[in-house]
Amino acid sequence: xxxxxxxxxxxxxxxxxxxxxxxxxxxxxxxxxxxxxxxxxxxxxxxxxxxxxxxxxxxxxxxxxxxxxxxxxxxxxxxxxxxxxxxxxxxxxxxxxxxxxxxxxxxxxxxxxxxxxxxxxxxxxxxxxxxx
Numbered sequence: 001x002x003x004x005x006x007x008x009x010x011x012x013x014x015x016x017x018x019x020x021x022x023x024x025x026x027x028x029x030x031x032x033x034x035x036x037x038x039x040x041x042x043x044x045x046x047x048x049x050x051x052x053x054x055x056x057x058x059x060x061x062x063x064x065x066x067x068x069x070x071x072x073x074x075x076x077x078x079x080x081x082x083x084x085x086x087x088x089x090x091x092x093x094x095x096x097x098x099x100x101x102x103x104x105x106x107x108x109x110x111x112x113x114x115x116x117x118x119x120x121x122x123x124x125x126x127x128x129x130x131x132x
Contacts, residue, residue: 019096022088037087051080 008016023033039045054070054077071077 015096015099019092021092022090035088037084048080048084051077055081 023035026032026034037048039048054074057071058074058078
């Protein structure tokens with residue numbers, strides 16, 4: 001028996017739409033999402049790919065002592081990769097997780113609305129071993 005997910009309340013759906021912004025659905029049937037990277041063109045794409053390769057070479061120890069014909073500016077390459085990593089951190093999603101955590105752990109401090117929001121949207125299932 002497959003678990004059925006109950007419909008979401010309007011309040012929960014609104015919170016999710018406000019906070020789940022890092023990924024965009026590309027193909028819901030195949031559960032595929034898209035991550036947008038803001039680049040200025042093919043030159044930026046090539047620079048990013050080059051930075052990833054160069055940082056990988058440095059991580060393997062092949063670029064020591066940070067000067068190499070293939071990696072003339074290692075700090076620039078590392079900085080580029082770290083900038084992309086910063087863009088990948090899901091800050092908005094973390095805000096939603098904080099709100100959910102507070103509603104679960106401290107329902108009295110969050111008022112009735114947060115508790116109602118959770119009661120309407122959280123369900124539990126019996127462990128598979130107990131259902132047999």
